[in-house]
Amino acid sequence: MKMKLFFMLLAGLLPVLLHAQDNPVPTPQWRPVYHFTPQKNWMNDPNGLIYLNGVYHLYYQHNPFENKWGHMSWGHATSKDLINWKHLPVAIPEIEGKDTTTWIFSGSAVWDKHNTSGFGKNGKGPVxxxxxxxxxxxxxxxxxxxxxxxxxxxxxxxxxNPVIDLRKGDFRDPSVIWLEDQQKWLMSVAHPGIQKIEFYSSANLKDWELLSEFDRQGDTRRMWECPSLTPFFVDGDPAKKKWLLMISSSSPGDGVGMQYFTGDFDGRTFTNDNHAATKLFVDYGRTFFAAIPFNHLPGDAKTMLGWLVPFETPTHPWRGQMSIARDLALKTTPEGIRLYQQPAAVLNAYLKKLSAAKTMLKRNITINNNELALSSAKSFNTNTNWIDATFTTGTAQDFGFKIAQQKDGNKVVAETVVGYNMARQELYITQVKDGKVVATLEKMAVKPVNNKIRLQVLFDKSSLEIFVNDGEKVLTTLLFPEKNATGFAAFAAEGDVQLDTLKVWNLDKIL
Incomplete structure (x- = not known):
């Protein structure tokens, strides 16, 4: 989208993006294995996520010609398991006209089952x-x-085209779903600069009526983009229906992020459950952005993908990656209804296929003021580990994992610490060089549940997604370690911690 380039330019990142194209040094050590990347060239927002005939379709913002933002078109890939992807030709290329160029910015895709649009053929509804x-x-x-x-x-x-034209320069990212009870389509679309979401309805996808507006609530520090409005059953109870409104945000001085609102939608107006000043975040890292749910999933599942903003570090011959697919749920908590996220359940079938050599299971281990090596020269040393661990807190001040670790004998040359600090009740990510902390990349407040902390740590070459306490909170960031920084360990500092269960899968090669 245009504003993506805008905030990168103002943040001083545009020269870096150009560098990624002008100095094409291959970086295979940073290409994820189980997170989607294009074969080559630039990628940003996921678009048109839809499930059709047993296949997941991912469209995405794509520059087919260069490894930098521009020539926006819809790239396309498909998958049957959300791990293995088939790369397909550009689905919707930019439109070159006599007097104007139209770039294909973000949006959604639906299966028009009843052919309300009249675009179908042979009695079949179109996409x-x-x-x-x-x-x-x-x-x-x-x-x-x-x-x-x-x-x-x-x-x-x-x-x-166009089907909605307000003659504005800043009006984008339509997300469309079908309202079965009204037999109409519902669109959520953003006015980014004035932090406003508009809702429209249509019977045929061509003629749209403005229903209502939602604006200036929650986090108003940044512009609003990429909205989605989705119905949920809270705690899985059909008698407790709520709606989840997610909005992505960006600004030149404050990076990117996503927030959410829960509330009611009466067919015209969304009403926030919480006070207008309440801020609820989808992800607590600095790189998760533009996530939207898939349409038409079986069993009314709620699963989304997001873009991981690449920021400064150039990669080649591709640039940009998607998050892991995440299942969404709304749950009742003492603070109110909150969003929970987990790696998509469909991925479990893939993990079960991995061989014993690619799987590690440990139970009931006490770690006392030291670290437990979990990698070796031959195993779990490729920076493609999927970790699921539950700790019972003890006397340790800090505990967690060390990843992307490089040692010279007993000396730490480099490592990234995914740690939990008991005094601050905080998850943190720090970078260590020559045995000293040189940077704190991220941090997130989260409390133990019944004296336990569950960490699901998905490290995939350069992406790091951390789900805490069954997805109560999620933190996502990017790492770009040196080629030989591939070690992996659990640790406890200044006391002991009980590692109740540890499961690790090495996904260094796609099946």
């Missing part, structure tokens, strides 16, 4: 993409649609 058409020469963003009758492989743009 319809709803996206923002950005026209830089006209300094305008408006909402376009395109349709596919070959299962989402190729699209034809609607002849009468």
């Amino acid at each position: 319809v993409a709803i996206y923002t058409g950005d026209q830089p020469k006209q300094k305008k963003e408006s909402q376009f649609i395109a349709y596919s009758n070959d299962g989402g492989l190729t699209y034809t743009n609607y002849a009468n």
